[in-house]
Amino acid sequence: MAIRGPEMVFAGYVALLDECVEKRALREGQRVHAHMIKTCYLPPVYLWTRLMVFYTKNGLLGDARRVLDEMPLRNVVSWTAMISAYSQKGYASEALDLFQQMLRSETEPNEFTFATILATCTGASGFQLGRQVHSLVIKNNYESQIFVGSSLLDMYAKAGKIHEAREVFECLPERDVVSCTAIISGYAQLGMDEEAIELFSRLQREGMDSNYVTYASVLTALSGLAALNHGRQVHGHVLRREVPFYVVLQNSLIDMYSKCGSVTYARRVFDSMSERTVISWNAMLMGYSKHGIGRQVVELFELMRKEKKVAPDSVTLLAVLSGCSHGGLEERGLQLFHEIINGEHGVQPEMGHYGCVIDMLGRAGQLQEAFEHIQRMPFEPTPAIWGSLLGACRVHSNVDIGELVGHKLLELEPENAGNYVILSNLYATAGRWEDVRNVRHLMKEKAVIKEPGRSWVELDQVLHTFHASDRLHPRRGEVFEKVKDLALKIKALGYVPDLSCAFHDVDDEQKEKILLGHSEKLALAFGLMGSAEGVPVRVIKNLRICVDCHNFAKFVSKLYAREISLRDKNRFHHIVNGICTCGDYWAAKPLTTAAAALRRRLFSSSSGPSRWATPGHEERPKGYLFNRPPPPPGQARKWEDWELPCYVTSFLTIVILGVGLNAKPDLTIETWAHQKALERLQMEQQQMSESD
DNA sequence: GTAGGGTTAG
Numbered sequence: 001m002a003i004r005g006p007e008m009v010f011a012g013y014v015a016l017l018d019e020c021v022e023k024r025a026l027r028e029g030q031r032v033h034a035h036m037i038k039t040c041y042l043p044p045v046y047l048w049t050r051l052m053v054f055y056t057k058n059g060l061l062g063d064a065r066r067v068l069d070e071m072p073l074r075n076v077v078s079w080t081a082m083i084s085a086y087s088q089k090g091y092a093s094e095a096l097d098l099f100q101q102m103l104r105s106e107t108e109p110n111e112f113t114f115a116t117i118l119a120t121c122t123g124a125s126g127f128q129l130g131r132q133v134h135s136l137v138i139k140n141n142y143e144s145q146i147f148v149g150s151s152l153l154d155m156y157a158k159a160g161k162i163h164e165a166r167e168v169f170e171c172l173p174e175r176d177v178v179s180c181t182a183i184i185s186g187y188a189q190l191g192m193d194e195e196a197i198e199l200f201s202r203l204q205r206e207g208m209d210s211n212y213v214t215y216a217s218v219l220t221a222l223s224g225l226a227a228l229n230h231g232r233q234v235h236g237h238v239l240r241r242e243v244p245f246y247v248v249l250q251n252s253l254i255d256m257y258s259k260c261g262s263v264t265y266a267r268r269v270f271d272s273m274s275e276r277t278v279i280s281w282n283a284m285l286m287g288y289s290k291h292g293i294g295r296q297v298v299e300l301f302e303l304m305r306k307e308k309k310v311a312p313d314s315v316t317l318l319a320v321l322s323g324c325s326h327g328g329l330e331e332r333g334l335q336l337f338h339e340i341i342n343g344e345h346g347v348q349p350e351m352g353h354y355g356c357v358i359d360m361l362g363r364a365g366q367l368q369e370a371f372e373h374i375q376r377m378p379f380e381p382t383p384a385i386w387g388s389l390l391g392a393c394r395v396h397s398n399v400d401i402g403e404l405v406g407h408k409l410l411e412l413e414p415e416n417a418g419n420y421v422i423l424s425n426l427y428a429t430a431g432r433w434e435d436v437r438n439v440r441h442l443m444k445e446k447a448v449i450k451e452p453g454r455s456w457v458e459l460d461q462v463l464h465t466f467h468a469s470d471r472l473h474p475r476r477g478e479v480f481e482k483v484k485d486l487a488l489k490i491k492a493l494g495y496v497p498d499l500s501c502a503f504h505d506v507d508d509e510q511k512e513k514i515l516l517g518h519s520e521k522l523a524l525a526f527g528l529m530g531s532a533e534g535v536p537v538r539v540i541k542n543l544r545i546c547v548d549c550h551n552f553a554k555f556v557s558k559l560y561a562r563e564i565s566l567r568d569k570n571r572f573h574h575i576v577n578g579i580c581t582c583g584d585y586w587a588a589k590p591l592t593t594a595a596a597a598l599r600r601r602l603f604s605s606s607s608g609p610s611r612w613a614t615p616g617h618e619e620r621p622k623g624y625l626f627n628r629p630p631p632p633p634g635q636a637r638k639w640e641d642w643e644l645p646c647y648v649t650s651f652l653t654i655v656i657l658g659v660g661l662n663a664k665p666d667l668t669i670e671t672w673a674h675q676k677a678l679e680r681l682q683m684e685q686q687q688m689s690e691s692d
Numbered sequence: 693g694t695a696g697g698g699t700t701a702g
Binding site: 078 | 694
């Protein structure tokens with residue numbers, strides 16, 4: 001009896017704690033703990049750990065930590081359980097700190113510890129530690145363990161080191177759904193959408209298992225490619241396979257449909273959900289916002305507030321502000337901003353909220369006001385805020401403020417090609433070619449490369465990519481002819497090329513030629529060539545669409561009575577019969593009287609001392625750039641032919657996102673190069689048989 | 693008793 005007694009007590013405590021964990025019975029569990037103390041029971045390490053886990057499962061990390069601290073003896077499980085609890089609740093620094101304490105205590109980590117701690121090593125600072133942990137993993141020979149391996153590859157992918165992630169993945173002796181999803185999602189989150197789909201397709205052929213997380217990641221990649229048909233196929237596939245419609249998957253579907261141009265389908269998914277998270281609302285609001293449907297944004301936001309089931313967060317308010325800005329509801333947007341800074345929505349105002357207002361003012365042409373508001377913000381302005389103002393200066397051809405802002409941006413972000421391009425374009429608009437040359441020279445000096453402009457169009461399940469002045473597309477001759485033909489026809493309707501969009505110091509004929517080579521025009525022409533009358537054409541561009549291409553598309557839509565949908569980096573443009581839903585939003589549209597009054601009310605009270613010296617840009621000579629004196633008046637400037645990489649690089653990618661899921665059990669994808677190689681092989685074989 | 697991948701924005 002003397003031996004059985006303590007065993008029974010131990011077993012009793014274990015059973016009780018198990019039940020408390022299972023039934024989430026906090027009070028009862030606390031009574032069990034109190035009983036241990038009262039009876040001076042000294043539990044073995046196993047029971048101490050169970051007690052600690054009971055507290056972590058109930059979200060009481062402080063109590064759990066006290067249990068850990070009081071334990072006379074800890075083992076790897078007790079350390080790992082606490083580290084895991086910190087990690088899962090988002091206390092990364094506490095988790096890392098405890099891990100270091102564990103190492104100092106000379107407890108050997110196991111595969112559970114490594115898998116947990118690697119998942120905590122995210123972000124730039126985490127990556128440094130993650131690499132050190134990787135050394136330990138190798139030392140302890142856990143690199144091939146599947147949980148550790150997937151956590152390791154995910155750590156690399158999240159740090160943007162996708163090649164290292166892929167290497168870890170390829171070296172795994174076995175793969176499962178989590179490791180496969182981690183690498184696919186790694187590509188998708190870095191915007192390497194084609195690579196993500198290609199890998200997904202390959203792994204599927206190799207027999208990979210997929211679950212709702214895999215499909216959510218695949219949908220992210222398809223959203224990036226705006227591959228609506230393939231997104232639909234994935235939707236159909238998950239329905240047929242009866243994959244559980246967890247909220248994460250539904251959120252991904254909402255996002256896919258809206259990024260692929262179909263807010264109606266996105267809304268259908270949204271309406272069908274039995275449970276919604278704040279991300280569901282945000283994805284739907286963002287969808288309306290990007291489509292410029294301001295009224296729907298406001299209505300949905302009101303519904304969210306009325307329902308009171310889910311509280312808005314900072315992203316919600318960002319979506320609504322941006323929706324008001326893009327949907328022509330500046331007054332409502334400014335009103336909302338007023339409410340945010342008054343704390344009416346329970347969310348601290350963030351940089352992004354201020355950014356939306358700066359953007360609104362900038363597009364309305366109130367550049368000086370926007371500049372002053374940036375200076376008075378309670379935050380250190382980010383390059384994105386200055387970038388928004390620089391863009392507005394370019395639209396409104398305000399070289400004075402633009403030059404100042406551009407100069408600041410080049411100092412802040414010397415590696416961002418976009419800033420050089422906008423500044424250079426601003427100078428080009430003003431005919432200041434010497435300054436254009438200086439900016440481009442600086443860009444070369446710093447080896448900054450502009451992202452080449454690309455446009456996509458999907459035809460018969462094939463996603464075609466065009467670059468500006470594409471030189472490799474097998475049907476480029478026909479496409480260029482079609483663009484020229486379209487230009488000729490719409491000129492008769494009143495289209496005048498906007499030569500200010502060709503930022504080169506060449507004659508007008510050359511400028512027009514450059515404009516005709518823009519990738520979105522090529523994709524649009526190709527879309528028209530390959531689709532039946534009346535079928536909408538959907539084009540996607542990786543950068544902002546230029547004013548001339550936008551105008552071109554408007555005339556084409558009228559000429560052919562075709563609906564044209566254009567998704568650029570910023571938003572959607574739905575063009576029907578020559579009218580775009582964006583309402584030509586970059587054009588100068590002053591604020592309404594009511595909005596202007598609201599703006600004055602909003603910002604007059606915040607006119608505290610500026611954190612920066614008042615800009616003395618008016619004192620600078622007009623040619624000011626990088627402390628160079630202006631060129632002597634009237635001096636002939638020699639044009640240096642400086643080709644933008646998008647004109648140099650004429651790279652073609654055609655991804656054949658193959659046969660639908662209806663025909664084959666799984667989504668397939670093959671590269672154009674692969675198909676070409678097959679065709680060549682077939683041709684060669686045919687020639688050989690003929691010569692025989 | 694302890695573990696890995698996921699959805700909005702940026």
